Amino acid sequence: MGRSIQGKLVVVYLLLIVFSLELIGAYFVRSLNNSLMQSETRTVESQAQLIATMAAPHMNQAKHPGQSVTPILASLPQLVNGTAYILDRQGVVVATSVGQALIGQKRIDSIVTQAIVSHRTTAAIRVDPLSDQHLLQVAVPIDEQGKFVGIVEYVVPVQTIYDTVRQVTTIFYTVSLVALVLTAILTMILSRTITRPVVDVTEQARRMASGDLTQRLAVQSDDEFGALANAINHLADHWASAVAENEQEQERLQAIIKYMGDGVVVLDATLRPVLFNDAALRLFRDPDGDWMDPAQLGLSRETLGASPEGTYIRSVGDALLHVHVTAIRSEGSVDGYVALIRDVTEQERLNQAQRDFVANVSHELRTPLTSIKSYIEVLRERSDMDEGTRQQFLAVIDQETERMVRLTRDLLQLSGLSRTRPGGYRRGVVDVKAWLIAAIDRFQLQAEAQSVAIELDLLDAGTMPGDRDMLDRVLDNLLSNALKYTPAGGRIVLSARVKRNVLEVRVADTGVGIPPEDLPHVFERFYRVDKARSRRKGGSGLGLALVREITELHGGDxxxxxxxxxxxxxxxxxxxxEDWS
Incomplete structure (x- = not known):
């Protein structure tokens, strides 16, 4: 019974009743006790205050105030149920209602001490160790014209209050126990009525799980259990058709999950999209948000009819798509198709970039190598060549060799910058002014030879973190390019400014400039604006690419x-x- 719904309902109801009764009983008993004690305390405090008021004028008498206040205690018949003490300001008894034996003794009760210290009314309940009775003690200060002159202590037995509360508690819990037994009996009867429809529904569910869809539940009420029985019967009616539809839907769902990494589109037999994932939405919609014609992906009834499965490469807009189509078969016939769409635009771009890089390197090396080979063959065949021509040929060979050395060095440095983290370089503090001046000094003679002025515009440069050798390479490339393309009489300005904790360095020239169509490509490797002129001037097309790599390595732009x-x-x-990353 403990594991059944009926048993759980009985236990839950009983626990709720017990908890409620305990809570109500505890609150009731506590409230009753507090109410009775508060009422008794107020009565005793008022009596003590009356005594204090009557005794106050007599407490300042010279030697024997007790002789004056003792008649006051004798004149109050309401004190027959308690004991009153009148104490001076030191707590010594000057009068009492229980005889003269205690006069002159000092009271050491805690409430008396508190009243003497605080000059306020105090009250407490204690148990008399001799009689085992509860006593209420009240201490009221005696004030005469605003001056503290003594204490009235009033002790009253309150055991009858505790006895009354105990009797009430016993009656309450006796009645509660009877109510608990009756509740248990009624709960068992009620829970059996509630759980019977649940048992019937459970049995019907087991029959349906085993494949028996012929049985139906008898609806005996119009409440929630009746609605549940109707729902179970309705479920059985539609189970057979739902099983076949669910199998087909499950097959489609598995296909979508299988190809979830790329764009997935499920097409019906007429090539109409019926299901798709988020990646397909991004790849297979036109700018207006409508579905594109599947024929753009190479999907048509003719191609799929001849071969229900295949792979296609199609260009859609600016994207290059790899499409793989798989047929969905049901009972031997093609019920639809699953198209797996992969965007290979970036991959193809990288492959093309690698091919271009290899072609550029090959071309750059082939040209000087061809020139060197030609001059060497001439030198070998013509032994009677005059010395001037021979030196000219050797100078060309040296120039082309130096060109290949620069190309190889730039390639190696670019490769190292791509592979290595900043920790592989010498970090230090670079004096910006000294860095710029040294760069100008290195190119000053070349600039004078070309009749080009180099100027320095420096303001609040300070220092910056970096690798001085690598930063020198940056300025060397930029100044070298500026001198190559600035005609005689031109000017190059090297400037530096600090803006919001960022150092801005500018290299400005008055040269021939760059066409707008070439600007997006100038930082690409091997790219030249004027290829023929760049080669004549010894350029490899790697300078600006190297400058960009070093600048970004220093966290710059x-x-x-x-x-x-x-x-x-x-x-x-x-x-x-310093924040290199």
Whole structure:
């Protein structure tokens, strides 16, 4: 019975009743006791206050105040149920209602001490150890014209109150026990009535689980249990058709879950999309939010009719999509299709970038190697070549060799910057002013030879964290480019400013500038604005790519502003606090 619903209902109801009775009983008994004690305390305090008022004028008499206040106690017949003491300000008894034996003794009760110290009325209940009776003690201060002159202590037995409360408690719990027994009997009868429909529904559910859908429940009421029986009967009516539909839906759901990593579209036999995931929504909708024609992905009745499964590569807008189609078969016929769509645009872009990189490196190396080979063959075949021509050929070979060395060095440094964390470099504190001045000094002679002025514009530069050697390489590349493309009579300005804890370095020239269509690509490896002219000047197309890598390695940023025949400005920003990532 304890594990059945009926047993649990009985236990729950009984626990609720017991808890309620205990709570009510405790509150009732406590409230009754407090009410009786408060009433008795107020009565005793009023009597003690009356005595204090009557005794106050006599407490300042010179030697024997007790002789004056003793008649006051004798004149109060209401004190027959208690004992009154009149004490001076030191707690010594000067008069009492129980005879003269205690006069002159000092009272050491705690409430007397509290009243003497605080000059306030105090009350407490204690148990007399001799009679085992509860006593109520009240101490009231005696004031005469605002001056504390003594204490009235009034002791009253209150055992009858405790006896009354105990009797009431016994009666209450006796009645509660009888009510608990009757509640248990009624709960068992009621719970049996409630649980009977539950047992019937459980039995019907077991029959349905075993495949028997022929039985129906008898509806005997129009309450919640009757509604439950109707729902079970309705469920049995629709179970058979739901099983077949659920199997088909489960097959579709499994297909979607299987291909959840990419865009998934489930198509019916007419190629109409019926199910799709979020990735498919991003890949397979046009800008207006409508579904695109499946034919754009290579899906048509003709192609799928010839081969229900296949893989297609299609370009849709700016995206390159890899589409894999699988047929959904039901009872030997094709009921629909699942299209797995993968966006391979980024992958193809990376592959193309790798192919372009290899082609560029090959091209850059092939040109100087071809030139070197040609000059070496000429030197080998013409032993009678004059010394001037021979030195000219050797100078060309040296120039082309140096070009390959620079290309190889730039490639190695770029590769190292891509693989290595900042911890692999020498961190230090760079004096910005000294850094900029040293860069100008390195290019001053070359600038004078080209009749180009280099100027320094410096304001509040201070210091910054960084690798001085790598930062020198940044300015060398930028100043070298500025000198290459600034004609005679031009000007290059190297400036530095501190803005909001960020150092901004600018390299501005008055050169030929860069066309707008080339600006988005200038930081790409091997990219040249004027390829023929760049090669003549010894450029590899890696300088700005190297500058960007080093700047970002220092936690900074780089951008470029330029217009044709209007000069170029490269803007570098570096954090002044070390936070390389």
């Amino acid at each position: 780089i951008r470029l502003e330029s217009r044709v025949d209007g000069g170029t400005t490269v803007i570098l920003t570096f954090p002044l606090q």
